[in-house]
Amino acid sequence: MSELVISGLEASVGGKQILRGVDLTIRSGEVHAVMGPNGAGKSTLSHVLMGKPGYEVTGGSVTLDGADLLAMPVWDRAAAGLFLAMQYPTEVPGVQLRDVLRHSIATGDVSIDELEPRLLAEADRIGFEHQFLDRAMNVDLSGGEKKRNETIQLAVLQPKIAILDEIDSGLDVDALRDVSRRVEAATEETGLGVLVITHYNKLLDELHPDHVHVLAGGRIAASGGAELAAELEVSGYAAYSDGSARPAAEIDPDWDPFGDATFADRTL
Amino acid sequence: MGPDFSYGDSVNSVSHGFTPDVAAQLGDADQRRDLTAALADLPLPTTDAEEWRYSPIGELDLAAYTPVTAPPDRTVDAVSGAACSAQITIIDGFVVEVDRASGVDGLHIEVVTGPAPSTADVDRTALDVLHEAFSPATLSIRVDDGATIADPVLINSHHTGSGRAAFGSITVEVGVDAKLAVVENQTSADGPGLNVPRVSVTVGDAGRASYATIQDLGADLWQLARQHSVVGQQGNAELAIAAFGGAYARLRTDTTLAGRGANGDLLAVYYGDADQVLDFRTFQSHAAADTTSDLAFKGTVDDRAGSIYTGLIRIEENGRNSNAHQANRNIKLSDDAWAWSVPNLEIENNEVRCSHASTVSPVDEDQRFFLHARGVPPRIADRLIVAGFFADVVDRFPEVLRDGIVTRVADKLDRRERRVGDDGAAA
Numbered sequence: 120m121s122e123l124v125i126s127g128l129e130a131s132v133g134g135k136q137i138l139r140g141v142d143l144t145i146r147s148g149e150v151h152a153v154m155g156p157n158g159a160g161k162s163t164l165s166h167v168l169m170g171k172p173g174y175e176v177t178g179g180s181v182t183l184d185g186a187d188l189l190a191m192p193v194w195d196r197a198a199a200g201l202f203l204a205m206q207y208p209t210e211v212p213g214v215q216l217r218d219v220l221r222h223s224i225a226t227g228d229v230s231i232d233e234l235e236p237r238l239l240a241e242a243d244r245i246g247f248e249h250q251f252l253d254r255a256m257n258v259d260l261s262g263g264e265k266k267r268n269e270t271i272q273l274a275v276l277q278p279k280i281a282i283l284d285e286i287d288s289g290l291d292v293d294a295l296r297d298v299s300r301r302v303e304a305a306t307e308e309t310g311l312g313v314l315v316i317t318h319y320n321k322l323l324d325e326l327h328p329d330h331v332h333v334l335a336g337g338r339i340a341a342s343g344g345a346e347l348a349a350e351l352e353v354s355g356y357a358a359y360s361d362g363s364a365r366p367a368a369e370i371d372p373d374w375d376p377f378g379d380a381t382f383a384d385r386t387l
Numbered sequence: 388m389g390p391d392f393s394y395g396d397s398v399n400s401v402s403h404g405f406t407p408d409v410a411a412q413l414g415d416a417d418q419r420r421d422l423t424a425a426l427a428d429l430p431l432p433t434t435d436a437e438e439w440r441y442s443p444i445g446e447l448d449l450a451a452y453t454p455v456t457a458p459p460d461r462t463v464d465a466v467s468g469a470a471c472s473a474q475i476t477i478i479d480g481f482v483v484e485v486d487r488a489s490g491v492d493g494l495h496i497e498v499v500t501g502p503a504p505s506t507a508d509v510d511r512t513a514l515d516v517l518h519e520a521f522s523p524a525t526l527s528i529r530v531d532d533g534a535t536i537a538d539p540v541l542i543n544s545h546h547t548g549s550g551r552a553a554f555g556s557i558t559v560e561v562g563v564d565a566k567l568a569v570v571e572n573q574t575s576a577d578g579p580g581l582n583v584p585r586v587s588v589t590v591g592d593a594g595r596a597s598y599a600t601i602q603d604l605g606a607d608l609w610q611l612a613r614q615h616s617v618v619g620q621q622g623n624a625e626l627a628i629a630a631f632g633g634a635y636a637r638l639r640t641d642t643t644l645a646g647r648g649a650n651g652d653l654l655a656v657y658y659g660d661a662d663q664v665l666d667f668r669t670f671q672s673h674a675a676a677d678t679t680s681d682l683a684f685k686g687t688v689d690d691r692a693g694s695i696y697t698g699l700i701r702i703e704e705n706g707r708n709s710n711a712h713q714a715n716r717n718i719k720l721s722d723d724a725w726a727w728s729v730p731n732l733e734i735e736n737n738e739v740r741c742s743h744a745s746t747v748s749p750v751d752e753d754q755r756f757f758l759h760a761r762g763v764p765p766r767i768a769d770r771l772i773v774a775g776f777f778a779d780v781v782d783r784f785p786e787v788l789r790d791g792i793v794t795r796v797a798d799k800l801d802r803r804e805r806r807v808g809d810d811g812a813a814a
Contacts, residue, residue, distance in 0.1 A: 172756065194760075194763060197762035205757070209754055209756070210754075212776060212779065213775025213779060214758075214775035218771055219761050220761075223761050223762035224762045224763070225762030272761060276762065
């Protein structure tokens with residue numbers, strides 16, 4: 120049984136406080152959904168947990184099975200069992216999926232010979248054409264192929280806890296289902312704990328969360344079961360606005376102008 | 388009154404061994420004496436000229452080098468076991484061995500004595516005349532009209548260092564509807580030396596030629612190379628260089644797409660470290676309609692090393708429907724490394740499609756984060772990113788060279804790791 124414990128996590132970007140004390144515990148086999156309005160700090164949370172440069176942790180702690188994640192560099196967090204499926208998986212020209220998995224310290228002592236059949240099996244399982252395995256990482260892949268690719272990496276690396284950051288963006292219905300099913304299966308097969316970050320319910324129809332949390336104003340403003348997501352669908356996030364949210368005209372600092380979301384989507 | 392430095396010193400204003408009498412020892416004495424004498428009026432290049440800007444050409448000291456007047460005794464082991472149509476060894480500019488495979492029809496290889504033919508119709512500098520005067524002979528490779536030479540011609544060019552100045556000369560003529568690939572491996576001994584090689588490639592109508600070079604010279608060598616190509620109607624020429632060695636290693640390439648529908652591609656992969664300067668100047672002329680060109684130069688500079696890329700694509704008045712792409716991308720691995728990248732277009736005809744791109748940047752932080760997040764430690768992540776950066780251009784090199792290029796990039800990265808240690812790559 121593994122446990123990711125986020126306690127009083129505070130973080131800022133460029134001197135601006137985004138996370139104001141996030142408390143969340145995710146255990147093996149559990150699926151937690153973090154929902155919230157744009158600008159609430161959802162992507163900041165995922166980036167801070169993985170250790171992306173550019174974020175300053177100003178308070179709180181994050182431990183994985185007791186180990187202090189915040190003290191670790193990014194690659195050690197991965198080796199400790201944390202995985203981040205990215206909203207916009209980065210293109211790495213000339214670097215193949217195999218190169219990455221082969222050199223990941225997160226695969227432990229798995230040999231190349233052992234890795235290859237696992238890779239092919241996972242590709243088959245999620246409907247990822249083998250020819251795409253020879254392509255450079257995320258280069259010339261569609262949105263759906265990129266997310267299938269992320270899921271293959273997740274499945275091969277077998278982390279303890281996976282953060283799925285807006286994994287539904289740029290995803291067609293079929294891919295959404297394939298990815299969700301594979302992740303859900305991992306919760307049963309390998310006891311994967313999942314933190315899924317989304318602002319749409321559609322993903323949660325496929326990936327059934329045990330716990331739903333609302334992130335607003337930089338903290339968890341409400342927690343509940345699946346019914347909370349349904350409620351949000353109807354009433355929106357207005358109830359969770361505590362005045363600390365940024366003014367409507369301001370753009371989410373995490374907004375990727377080249378991403379799939381439209382500009383209108385991304386203003387508060 | 389002192390010399391006028393803005394025009395450079397004339398070659399003969401400094402005392403050195405490149406004299407008419409020495410040139411005459413190479414044979415064809417009268418011609419060589421005349422050429423050497425002509426040097427008196429020609430200035431050495433200076434950085435005032437645009438095509439030498441940013442370069443250390445001002446440090447060239449001819450007095451530090453000795454012309455080679457007789458072929459050296461030593462031979463070089465044949466480098467490659469790869470299938471080839473011929474294997475040729477050149478040492479200090481002298482062709483010392485031509486080993487031809489049997490049963491290859493339509494391929495003619497000769498060593499033509501006498502001063503080198505001028506490959507520099509334009510911008511002929513003292514260096515070009517010096518080359519003509521002191522080149523011992525020209526390696527001539529010709530392919531008959533209609534002949535396809537299946538395996539490449541391999542040339543192993545070696546410079547023995549020791550302060551010698553070598554002036555190799557190679558001409559490649561590919562006939563109408565003929566096909567040839569030439570692969571050159573350039574190596575040298577350690578220690579200083581001056582290498583001034585010239586290659587001229589002529590491609591007949593519908594012919595296909597490729598000339599690819601791995602430049603793996605010693606760290607103290609100066610190389611001032613020129614390549615020149617002219618492509619006929621529907622012909623295709625590809626000139627590729629992978630440059631890793633030399634203290635200052637320069638290649639100027641002049642390409643003329645002379646016939647309608649001709650294509651000329653230029654590729655370069657380069658990696659400079661320590662105090663190296665790698666310098667590339669390209670001049671591409673689209674002189675006929677429907678001509679196409681694609682230039683892809685990718686480089687990495689580390690330590691205090693620098694790279695220079697200046698390229699000019701000129702679409703002439705009759706270059707209607709020409710299509711030209713030019714891209715130079717550089718990764719800077721250290722703060723003290725530098726890269727100048729100056730692509731230029733000159734367009735005299737409106738019905739053309741041209742694009743150019745140029746980037747100089749450190750290793751991409753998002754790519755780093757992605758690999759780190761997958762558990763790849765920084766040392767290996769940077770290796771993967773740099774090697775991956777080169778991959779698309781390396782894949783366009785002749786197959787026989789690809790492994791060698793990948794290995795040399797890996798060697799450079801190994802050296803980097805030994806120097807900077809595991810903590811050197813940014814976390």
